[in-house]
Amino acid sequence: MPRSPRVAAAIHALSDGVFSRLAHRIEQLEGEVYPLHVGDTWMDPPVGCRMEDLRSEGLPGLHRYTRPAGHPALIRAASQRWQLSEDRILATAGATGGLSALAGTLLEPGDEVLILAPFWPLIPGIVATRGGRPVEVPFFGRPGSAAERLGPHLTEKTVAIYINSPNNPTGQVLTESELRELVAFARAHDLWIWSDEVYEDYVYVGDFVPLRRLAPERCFTALSFSKAWGMAGNRCGLLLGPEDPALTAEVRKLVVHGFYAASTASQWAATRALQGDGGWIHAARESYRAVGEAAAACLAVAPPASGTFLFVDVSAHLEGSGPDALHGFLLRCLDRNLVLAPGSSCGAIYGDHVRLCFTAAPPDVVMRGVASLALLLGRRGG
């Protein structure tokens, strides 16, 4: 019989966010703070794409509902930018909204999703809140073929692989040959591919290959204007569907019933970003690359090949073992006003790493935070 005041077991079991143990301490920090735990950018969106640039007069319906699939202007611009027919494109409430809708569309209760680790901290919860079971597969930086790395985790319940390249948190960009191995594995076992490509515009070393080109029949792609255009607060992303547009139409049902549509104004901001000349992204990429390289040099780690993060092994600096050891290290960082994300939020086996976002604050602030971390780690790189 009903079970007020109980909630669904899978939800109750879900962790209440990466920073819940530290939230109280973070709020009390005084002086200059280095909030490098969240993946965000300090840069304002391009001129013309800010809220104040969106005038009711020139944009009829700016505050009204638009089509759940997306505003026609945005879908048209996206169709041109990504060379895809309009019926394979959905505007979503950020990549989060797109991936949640996708998980809700594809997963039956108990279905398993192979998640290449380390990973974006929200993806296991997105699978779990849609009734699925996230299966962590250590992948980036590990030896062996895709089949060797993924095979041991395959079960009768596996239905999809989540691949995030360019990768948050490692910055690694998978090569075409690695991607082809993953596609072959997915085909051999009839798995969907969920390709999270939100950092596609921020590749510093190597070539980025969109997975949908290699697996057009089974690949969904999540994109986000948050990362690409400095508008994370707008909550606007895109989901690109496989060749058969009927699949995109199915995900649209989850958009309608999950958040109805992305914000109309946010979709206009995204449209204008796509219509611009790309100068902002070019400048952002060079700025991110420079601070990423400087931060890496200071910490004596390899420079990031892409993205906005460094994933730093701090095992030599942990006292004891287990979650409390990393928690202790994060507290020592907090003593220096430095907020970092625990590596364990990117995968259970990464409890000896921390994640640092080098674009969450202006470069000078980031570098002071990084210098403080370098001191704590006893490193004098660069």
Place this chain on the structure above:
Amino acid sequence: MPRSPRVAAAIHALSDGVFSRLAHRIEQLEGEVYPLHVGDTWMDPPVGCRMEDLRSEGLPGLHRYTRPAGHPALIRAASQRWQLSEDRILATAGATGGLSALAGTLLEPGDEVLILAPFWPLIPGIVATRGGRPVEVPFFGRPGSAAERLGPHLTEKTVAIYINSPNNPTGQVLTESELRELVAFARAHDLWIWSDEVYEDYVYVGDFVPLRRLAPERCFTALSFSKAWGMAGNRCGLLLGPEDPALTAEVRKLVVHGFYAASTASQWAATRALQGDGGWIHAARESYRAVGEAAAACLAVAPPASGTFLFVDVSAHLEGSGPDALHGFLLRCLDRNLVLAPGSSCGAIYGDHVRLCFTAAPPDVVMRGVASLALLLGRRGG
């Protein structure tokens, strides 16, 4: 084993939207169109609450992530407006986002939700996309006590009642005594109450009583700035939790993993609306009431007690029976450039009704559409 390219059975079975059969025809309409099928308002939001009024300079972080629970300024303003502690309030991607998060938090697969009919068209799909089973309970305008009306639909799997008063589509406002009966039923069977109160500011006749006052231990309340403040495109609503704030904290997990947060700019617009003097709502209410009464008089039906809809019995005008009969009637409306929602979208047994939103276009446009409908129905009211 995996089942690409199949999608989850419950999703595939879900209808692809109320208007999918008519969409092509609607797009081809020429001349003055009467799009009274969508629940929206033609009025622009108050000055000061429009996107162009949100200046990056005065609002640091306007385009950046805010807290998933909601921007501190909005949560503070909402706490004052609704007299509730801040830890019981979540900002959501419209009421849709709040109810989807709520359903995801509370429902185990197969759990049933009693939905008082006729109802807001999206609610059955919200339950279904979260693995639950929506159970339609003819309620508004039906005789008998709450227990008599709901009892026959109760099973071992029932966990919640969805109540929408002021009601979309009937405009009915449940009395305190009716609400007390519903609460007694929910308590007797230990059911959650999901109270959709998005039309609380648009009551023309009678008194509105918030359900959470009568059932503070088990009532979640969905609110929306879409309806109240003419900002449906902003996708910003609120979810108010029961007395125990731990329950709101559980729903927050679904916010994080469903859309991360409502748009930051939309939350600022909502904050400013709450900080204003309420003059806009007062003017909107009087305008809506006037056009609602005029439309009802023209169609010779009872004036709406609340909200923005008329729910009109057209059974005498259907040719044949079943879904095709109503479809034929809607096509005859389309011949007059009049777009109405099928009553069946508000409940399976309402296939002889149509829903008309009298605020979706300026009053003169609405009244020309209504006059056309009155002619079609052979009515000469007013």
